[in-house]
Amino acid sequence: MKKHLLMLELNRGPSGIEYLKAAKKLGIFVTLVSFKPTHYLKMEKQLGSSILEYVDNILVIDTHHNINKLIDTIIEYNNIYKIDGVIGTYDLEMLQASLLAKNLGLIGTNPLAVEISRNKFLTRKALYESNIKVPKFALVNGLEEAIEFGNKIGYPCILKPVDGQGSDNVVLITSPEGFKEPIEFHRNNPIYYRGVKKYPKLLVEEYLEGPLVSVETISYQNEVYVLGITDRTVGKPPYFVAETASFPAKIDNEHEVIQMVIDALQAINFDFGPAHTEVIITEDGPRIVEINPRLAGGSISLMMNWSFGRSIHEEIIKMYMGMPFSFESKRRGIGAYLRIFSDKTGILKNIEGIDLAYQVPGIKNIYLEHELGDLVSHNPKGLADGLGVISAFGEDKEEIMKHLYEARSKLNIIVSSSR
Structure with a gap:
């Protein structure tokens, strides 16, 4: 059966x-x-x-x-x-x-x-109480409280949804006046995708400078198995949309970062399943940004599959079904992606050159987020504003990135100001 x-x-x-x-x-x-x-x-x-x-x-x-x-x-x-x-x-x-x-x-x-992991305030609070380093933070109910805490920790600082995803509306605030527009946007747009109500309060926190990485893990029977580390580059402030990523990444203080993530997962009693934990590596050491109770999303999981030489998704399903599973790697290589953005705001009419992009060495997947007729923006506020992702696989990261940008150059994105 x-x-x-x-x-x-x-x-x-x-x-x-x-x-x-x-x-x-x-x-x-x-x-x-x-x-x-x-x-x-x-x-x-x-x-x-x-x-x-x-x-x-x-x-x-x-x-x-x-x-x-x-x-x-x-x-x-x-x-x-x-x-x-x-x-x-x-x-x-x-x-x-x-x-x-x-x-x-x-x-x-x-x-x-x-x-706890789905609520960034509860995550901060739980880790802080377990003596795990996190940014300075406060839950705020409106403009007055946001300005009060912003003035306390100094500018620039960060304003973000408590239960957001995909870096949506994570904003760099450089002055007290900067809180007004994003707080009004949050209140005037109270619904996420699928009709889900947003958590009404927002999080103000310390701005951390340094590389952003994520540690991809599987928890099972009181053990945390580390699949690897993903690195990223993000776009220019005030928003923080990931533009590139690669897996597996090598970082200088890998052991310290991994141990902090394991400690964080244990602090919230995350006992089973995949987790995608983001960390910023500051001059004063790593700081946990968020814990996501799922496998890394988007094209990162594809890159993981290519690198492992097997389907991580298959093994996770087996684990949840009580079937024998294994996350041992069969081979190694490096996967990377480049997010596709529009050069201007308007209605997406066509994306030409996809076949040409696939002919570039190493290109394995082109995933399009938007359909023809969608409104697209040249000023993305989150991952959902990107047109899609080009992913590649190979042995040398620098070479892979060259191929990704070459593939992007083959695409002709046609955007019109009207329907």
Whole structure:
């Protein structure tokens, strides 16, 4: 009898696609639980076929606004079709997935650890209380409190959503006046993707200078297995959108960074599953920026697969299903990506030259975030504002980056000021 996996929504990017392909390859019966299955129609171009070919059943349920009803509905479904594992792949559903697993008596991450990691204020507080170095921080309810704390820690400082993802609306504040516009934007735009309400308060914190890296880990039976480190370059302030990344990265103080991440995961009792923990390496040492209770998103997970010579997504599914798994690497190489941005703001009419870009040595994947007719911006405020990502694989990082920029030069992005 086939194993039965419940997938609670999906990451529409490469990571979500790889989870679907992995489950199909493993011969697992997949039920997708979604508030709006048509949300995933965009994935069909990247999959090369309908998403319906990768899932065996779809349950249309509100996955965000009534968690108790969601749990009760899935318990009833489990009574008819026994579920062997539950996986969430996107930030907004990670807590619900952990709660479902717990209520079904299945393997999953400690829900309290997920709740803490999904709230940047709670993460800061928990790590600070465990003597793990984090930026100076304060939870603020509005402009007056933000200015008060900004004046206390000095400028520049950072303003960010408490429960955000993808670097969306993380802003560098250089003066008290700089708080006004982003705070008003947050209040006037209270909904995330998928109709999820934003946490109303914001986080003000110390601005840290230094390289941004992330440590990719798997927690299992009180052990933390380190898959590797990802490095990044980010765009110019006031926003902090990742422009390039590579995996695996080598850094000078690797042991110190890894140990801090392991200590942080243990401090919040993150006991099971993948985590993507971001760290800024300052002159005074590393500081934890955030803990994400999931596999690294976007094209990073593709780069990990190429580097490991196997599907990390397959092994994670096996782990959640109680099947034998392994994260040992079969071979080594370096993956890297370059984010594609528009040169101007307007309506996306066409992207020409994709076939030419694929002909550049080392190019393995071109993932497009936007469809023709979408409004695109030359001033990105988050990862969702990028047009897409070009990813490559090879043995030498410098050579790979040259190939990425060469591939980008082959693309002709046509943007119009009107529809």
